[in-house]
Amino acid sequence: MSKIKSLDELRKIREKVSDNTEVRITGESADRTIIAVGMATCGIAAGARETMSALLSEIEAKNVKNISVIATGCLGYCYAEPLVEIRPPHDAPIVRYANVGAELAKEIIDKHICEGTFIEDAIFNRGGSN
Amino acid sequence: MANFRMHILICGGTGCMSSHSPEVHKNFIDILGKKGLSKEIQVLKTGCFGFCEQGPIVKIYPDNIFYVGVTGQDVEEIINEHVIKGRPVQRLLYVDPMKKSPQEEHKDIAFYQSQVRIALKNCGLIDPENIDDYISVRGYEALGECITSKTPEEIIKIIKDSGLRGRGGAGFPTGLKWEFAQKSASDKKYVICNADEGDPGAFMDRSILEGDPHAVLEAMAICGYAIGADEGVIYIRAEYPLAVKRLQVAIAQAEELGLLGDSILGTGFNFKITLSLGAGAFVCGEETALLNSVEGGRGEPRVRPPFPAVKGLYQKPTNINNVETYANITQIILNGPEWFNSIGTETSKGTKVFALAGKINNVGLVEVPMGTSIRDIIYKIGGGIRGGKKFKAIQTGGPSGGCIPAELMDLKIDYETLNAAGSMMGSGGMIVMDEDDCMVNIAKFYLEFTLEESCGKCTPCRIGTTRIYEILERITKGQGKMEDLDALKELGEVIRDASLCSLGQTAPNPVLSTIDYFYDEYLAHIQDKKCPAKACTDLLEYVVIDEKCIGCTLCARNCPVSCISGAVKKPHHIDQSKCIKCGVCESKCPVKAIIKQ
Numbered sequence: 243m244s245k246i247k248s249l250d251e252l253r254k255i256r257e258k259v260s261d262n263t264e265v266r267i268t269g270e271s272a273d274r275t276i277i278a279v280g281m282a283t284c285g286i287a288a289g290a291r292e293t294m295s296a297l298l299s300e301i302e303a304k305n306v307k308n309i310s311v312i313a314t315g316c317l318g319y320c321y322a323e324p325l326v327e328i329r330p331p332h333d334a335p336i337v338r339y340a341n342v343g344a345e346l347a348k349e350i351i352d353k354h355i356c357e358g359t360f361i362e363d364a365i366f367n368r369g370g371s372n
Numbered sequence: 373m374a375n376f377r378m379h380i381l382i383c384g385g386t387g388c389m390s391s392h393s394p395e396v397h398k399n400f401i402d403i404l405g406k407k408g409l410s411k412e413i414q415v416l417k418t419g420c421f422g423f424c425e426q427g428p429i430v431k432i433y434p435d436n437i438f439y440v441g442v443t444g445q446d447v448e449e450i451i452n453e454h455v456i457k458g459r460p461v462q463r464l465l466y467v468d469p470m471k472k473s474p475q476e477e478h479k480d481i482a483f484y485q486s487q488v489r490i491a492l493k494n495c496g497l498i499d500p501e502n503i504d505d506y507i508s509v510r511g512y513e514a515l516g517e518c519i520t521s522k523t524p525e526e527i528i529k530i531i532k533d534s535g536l537r538g539r540g541g542a543g544f545p546t547g548l549k550w551e552f553a554q555k556s557a558s559d560k561k562y563v564i565c566n567a568d569e570g571d572p573g574a575f576m577d578r579s580i581l582e583g584d585p586h587a588v589l590e591a592m593a594i595c596g597y598a599i600g601a602d603e604g605v606i607y608i609r610a611e612y613p614l615a616v617k618r619l620q621v622a623i624a625q626a627e628e629l630g631l632l633g634d635s636i637l638g639t640g641f642n643f644k645i646t647l648s649l650g651a652g653a654f655v656c657g658e659e660t661a662l663l664n665s666v667e668g669g670r671g672e673p674r675v676r677p678p679f680p681a682v683k684g685l686y687q688k689p690t691n692i693n694n695v696e697t698y699a700n701i702t703q704i705i706l707n708g709p710e711w712f713n714s715i716g717t718e719t720s721k722g723t724k725v726f727a728l729a730g731k732i733n734n735v736g737l738v739e740v741p742m743g744t745s746i747r748d749i750i751y752k753i754g755g756g757i758r759g760g761k762k763f764k765a766i767q768t769g770g771p772s773g774g775c776i777p778a779e780l781m782d783l784k785i786d787y788e789t790l791n792a793a794g795s796m797m798g799s800g801g802m803i804v805m806d807e808d809d810c811m812v813n814i815a816k817f818y819l820e821f822t823l824e825e826s827c828g829k830c831t832p833c834r835i836g837t838t839r840i841y842e843i844l845e846r847i848t849k850g851q852g853k854m855e856d857l858d859a860l861k862e863l864g865e866v867i868r869d870a871s872l873c874s875l876g877q878t879a880p881n882p883v884l885s886t887i888d889y890f891y892d893e894y895l896a897h898i899q900d901k902k903c904p905a906k907a908c909t910d911l912l913e914y915v916v917i918d919e920k921c922i923g924c925t926l927c928a929r930n931c932p933v934s935c936i937s938g939a940v941k942k943p944h945h946i947d948q949s950k951c952i953k954c955g956v957c958e959s960k961c962p963v964k965a966i967i968k969q
């Protein structure tokens with residue numbers, strides 16, 4: 243690696259390496275939104291791994307911050323898997339989407355997360371909080 | 373690079389490493405590799421999480437799940453259940469003894485709830501051997517800002533305004549110390565980091581260096597710029613091999629990126645840092661003895677004044693600060709002095725890291741705001757006294773400090789309150805004692821330590837600590853006289869007033885504070901020839917209670933000196949003239965018929 247020649251250059255490098263710790267720092271934040279993907283046997287069989295990848299790549303593409311994507315266990319609605327649960331911060335109600343394929347996953351990030359508009363016809367149910 | 377969706381952090385501090393965290397680390401890497409998950413999931417070693425009692429610790433992000441006591445065999449289950457299927461492994465979660473339920477997130481654990489992390493901010497969050505991790509949390513930005521847009525005077529003013537005081541012992545205002553060194557005109561100056569950490573039971577500085585070495589390097593460079601020095605030395609004991617290695621790695625990485633060395637960030641400011649390994653003598657933590665040791669001389673203190681800020685290393689102006697003092701600097705520069713001085717008490721700002729040890733449930737490293745009460749540290753954070761015993765006293769300040777009794781539990785800790793209570797902040801060791809600890813014996817333990825560690829240069833310390841130790845030994849053997857108490861006080865005062873360095877000046881503290889607060893215990897030893905805590909073996913006897921003894925002969929068969937006699941099914945008897953008071957009989961007796969008295 244070559245030497246860093248100015249404070250600006252140091253700051254640019256920081257931007258570049260911010261991914262190093264972002265998952266951890268967001269994980270500690272009280273204001274983050276958590277997206278939980280059902281990854282039990284039923285979820286995985288229904289394609290939850292692709293759902294998760296689609297969510298992650300869209301988050302990266304749109305450079306969305308303060309969001310954690312986690313795997314969660316069986317939510318009990320195996321017929322509706324892959325299930326995706328959006329858990330907003332500060333005890334706001336949870337929203338669940340059913341049968342989330344790669345397309346819908348992308349839309350969830352673009353509409354629900356970025357714009358704040360729910361995709362009504364894909365919502366499975368709501369309620370409960372973190 | 374695709375982002376890692378999950379980060380698995382394994383504690384790589386000395387404590388967890390010695391309880392096999394490297395095996396846990398290796399198993400995670402191997403098994404994730406076999407399952408083809410290495411590209412999605414990052415596995416890394418961090419610094420100490422502080423919860424050493426529960427190690428090895430594994431923390432998983434972004435779920436923020438905190439596992440305790442993880443072994444190599446648990447890794448497969450964590451991967452199959454948690455990593456792949458999203459089901460945290462319940463049996464490895466920490467169970468709060470008060471709430472009795474497993475706690476998933478570390479912020480729900482009482483141990484962490486009252487803590488505020490400034491010096492330990494990055495410990496357990498970043499990989500200390502990866503400079504990119506440090507840069508990603510604004511590493512080296514404080515240095516960059518200082519050398520590109522601040523004058524040395526401005527920096528010193530920030531440190532002064534923050535109210536930061538030395539964390540190595542005496543609590544001297546750091547900004548003022550820097551100012552003295554800055555004002556000493558010289559062609560050459562030095563910055564020294566004191567990482568000797570000689571107090572028994574203390575491991576704050578080690579954990580900072582192991583978990584966040586760059587924070588200390590960066591602060592030393594800022595200090596160098598502020599006082600006009602181009603060379604820094606870290607004096608660290610050779611018994612800290614992991615901290616030494618992490619520092620070496622960090623220095624090499626910083627030099628490679630031009631963040632240390634010549635013309636840092638293209639500004640023309642030069643600063644290099646080297647390590648100087650100490651052999652572990654307690655006195656070498658004293659700043660002037662340290663200077664002699666770095667120069668290759670004997671570790672004996674110099675007469676002050678001149679202070680190091682005027683004549684220090686190789687007689688050049690030198691600023692010496694403790695590791696933890698430096699660990700606060702970058703945060704003060706980045707967040708401003710007002711932020712820092714809004715935390716703490718009137719006279720003592722910011723936080724203090726304490727190494728909690730002794731008879732406490734949660735042994736470990738804690739960082740709390742100045743002004744936190746002893747009660748909160750012991751009960752809220754420390755989880756109370758081990759085995760439900762009674763809290764008796766807390767020892768702070770190491771061999772230079774004193775014992776604070778349970779009655780003063782609501783004392784809000786800062787430099788002044790601890791001094792007023794006859795103890796001191798010291799570097800942050802905190803040893804908790806319960807009803808089974810004899811305070812005379814504790815005082816004797818510390819005096820034995822200072823006696824051995826006294827360098828011998830000045831008479832009051834060399835001879836004085838020896839005489840005090842001899843008197844304490846007599847008292848714990850039941851041969852003490854009432855006049856001894858006066859002699860201890862008188863000796864203590866002379867040693868305090870006449871010793872050359874603080875090693876001697878503070879050596880009597882453990883004795884004087886225990887005589888003050890636990891006078892009755894001294895009296896019991898001297899007048900009744902009894903040790904109320906039943907810790908001084910010369911003052912106790914093991915006896916058989918005839919009515920309880922069932923004559924099973926277990927005690928007699930296990931006694932190493934065969935001093936127990938008695939017929940089968942008949943009460944036994946201990947021959948006191950032969951008994952060595954090892955306590956084996958008491959622990960073997962199935963009906964608790966043998967007692968200490």
Ligand SMILES: Cc1cc2nc3c(=O)[nH]c(=O)nc-3n(C[C@H](O)[C@H](O)[C@H](O)COP(=O)(O)O)c2cc1C
Binds near residue numbers: 537692694695873874
């Ligand atoms: C016997 C003795 C041992 C000491 N050991 C240490 C030590 O291990 N680490 C430390 O930082 N300061 C130690 N000190 C205090 C140093 O002399 C000095 O005050 C300190 O390094 C200054 O840094 P600070 O202002 O940042 O606290 C010791 C002092 C004495 C008298």
